[in-house]
Amino acid sequence: MTVWIAVGATAAGCYLMKLLGLSVPTGLLERPVVRRFAALAPVALLAALTVLQTLGRQHGHGLQLDVRAAGLAAAAVAVLLRAPFLVVVGAAVLVTALLRALLAG
């Protein structure tokens, strides 16, 4: 149930933000400070999400280094080679799965 509420809240919020942009008079959101924050905020969030989901402990505090980091390293190499989106994701998944299987076996 909680998940459905989170889904609904995210959907409503994201839709209203899209509609707001199309509807408000130009100039209201055009202040340089607002623009600059809106441009850089996703960079901070995406960087945080990347490292947290690579090093964060599942269900708990603190950090944990495991094969996910090797997977992300593979993704980083793919990014540097300007590989398409799905190749980047595929590289991370493949390397993580292979290493996990090797280490378990």
Add this chain to the structure above:
Amino acid sequence: MSAVTQPPAMDAVAPTARPTAAVVRDSLGVGIAVGISGVAFGVAGAGAQLTVWQTCALSLLVFTGASQFALVGALAAGAAPVAAVAGALFLGVRNSFYGLRLSERLALPRAVRPFAAQLVIDETAAVALVQPDRRSTRWGFTVTGLSLFALWNLTTLAGALGAGALGDPAAYGLDAAGPAVFLALLAPRLREGGAERAVAAVGAVLSLAATFVVPAGVPVLLALAAVPLVALALRYRARRGAEAVR
């Protein structure tokens, strides 16, 4: 979904009015290339223990990739729902700014806006805003938006069903898909300049340090402090530089 917009669609832009066929071709290219990435989201939703319905509802109703991935990632990590939703919403703020720029260019009738709004995302803005005239802007926005919406939702369903059939997602390395998605979205922004790289670095360090102190889901939000911190640091450096010249 932003990183996935590949430059070729934009390289082809001519300075004068464009033939509709060229606009449609570019738009379909982006729509299809990014649309099939919905598979990754479907898998991520299943990995986060969401039902197929919940995963599909996110693609239909939220329809902005980074926010969707952020929400399911945070829920999977055991974040409080409020923190998870807040992170997703912050990532969605940029769509307001796309809408603002698009509304001038598209000049949509009032009655159409509520429908067009759902299609205001990274890719439609990227394609539409580089078109030289209103007609091709409208074509680019509509064709990119509709093709991406259709494919993104179909492939989300496929990914969610497929992952559900596989069993434990970690055994297939699918827990590494989330961070790789974020890295792929982040990469083009890092190529833009020093301020972007500084914000990313400070945001990453802040959020990692915060995991030891605050509950799951909150570290992501604390990363936002990197934006004013870097802005202040850059302003300070600029002032020192100006004084040194004097």
